[in-house]
Amino acid sequence: MSEAIRHPFSPIVFKDTKTLILGSFPSVKSIENNFYYNHPQNQFWKILSSITSYPINNRDQKIWLLKEAKLGLWDMISSCSRENSADSSIEDEEVNDIASFIEKNTSIETIAFTGRKSQTLFELNFGYLDINTCYLPSPSSAYAKLSLEQKIIAYKKNLKL
Numbered sequence: 001m002s003e004a005i006r007h008p009f010s011p012i013v014f015k016d017t018k019t020l021i022l023g024s025f026p027s028v029k030s031i032e033n034n035f036y037y038n039h040p041q042n043q044f045w046k047i048l049s050s051i052t053s054y055p056i057n058n059r060d061q062k063i064w065l066l067k068e069a070k071l072g073l074w075d076m077i078s079s080c081s082r083e084n085s086a087d088s089s090i091e092d093e094e095v096n097d098i099a100s101f102i103e104k105n106t107s108i109e110t111i112a113f114t115g116r117k118s119q120t121l122f123e124l125n126f127g128y129l130d131i132n133t134c135y136l137p138s139p140s141s142a143y144a145k146l147s148l149e150q151k152i153i154a155y156k157k158n159l160k161l
Contacts, residue, residue, distance in 0.1 A: 004079045004092060009036060011074035011101065012063060018070040019110045019159060021136070022098070024117040025077040025090060035059055036073050037139060043148055044114070044139035050152045051161045069161055072108065074101070076118040090117065098126050112136050112158060115143075134158040 008031055013020065029039035037044035045056040045065075054065040066073060080093040102108055110132040113119035119135055136158055137143060137151050146154070155161075 004081050005031075006079045007075060007077065007096070008034070009075075011072065012036070012066055013072035013074070013101075013105050013108075014067050014070070016070055016107050017072040017105060018107060019112055020072040020074060020102075020105075020108045021112045021114060022118045022122065023073075023075045023114045024121070025075050025080055025082070025093075027140075035062070039140075041141040042139055043141060043151060046148065047139055047152050047155050051156045051159070069159075070107075071159070072105070076121040093121070095121055095125050098122065099129060102129065102131060110134060114139055 007025065009026065023036070026036065027039045027042070030037060030042075033039075045062055048054075048065055048069070048071075049056040052065055052069050054068060055061045056065060065071075074096065076095055076098070077090065077093045078096045080090045082090045098111075102111075108131070111122065112134050113122065114136050115138040116135075119133070122133070137146050137154050139151065
């Protein structure tokens with residue numbers, strides 16, 4: 001197993017963020033490209049752009065989309081060891097203090113998970129929190145159980161955008 005990697009990005013949250021989207025941990029490509037869901041094949045930004053009709057041509061437009069849609073972004077894991085980008089390869093994970101984060105960001109009403117790993121870690125560590133939660137299908141192109149169109153429908157329904 002490789003040595004522990006620390007999460008490289010700060011959370012993205014605004015004073016009026018209503019929904020915090022939690023992934024597990026950035027992919028190797030996202031870390032290389034220095035932004036959330038920044039693997040060229042990841043469908044996250046395509047899904048949100050399709051739902052909101054906002055452009056996603058660069059980092060500033062992606063941040064603007066989040067702000068306008070009252071969405072925040074972060075990950076469950078603050079550090080871990082792993083061999084590749086697959087959630088199944090994550091070991092020795094340490095979780096972010098979601099409870100304190102929610103306490104400081106009082107506008108957040110819902111937490112949405114972009115995969116089962118983040119949802120499971122949340123339930124194990126913060127299941128006691130009184131907050132709405134929802135599951136979003138993984139935006140990874142490796143998650144081929146659902147088509148892009150099916151993912152768009154699920155995100156639109158669960159994020160209420």
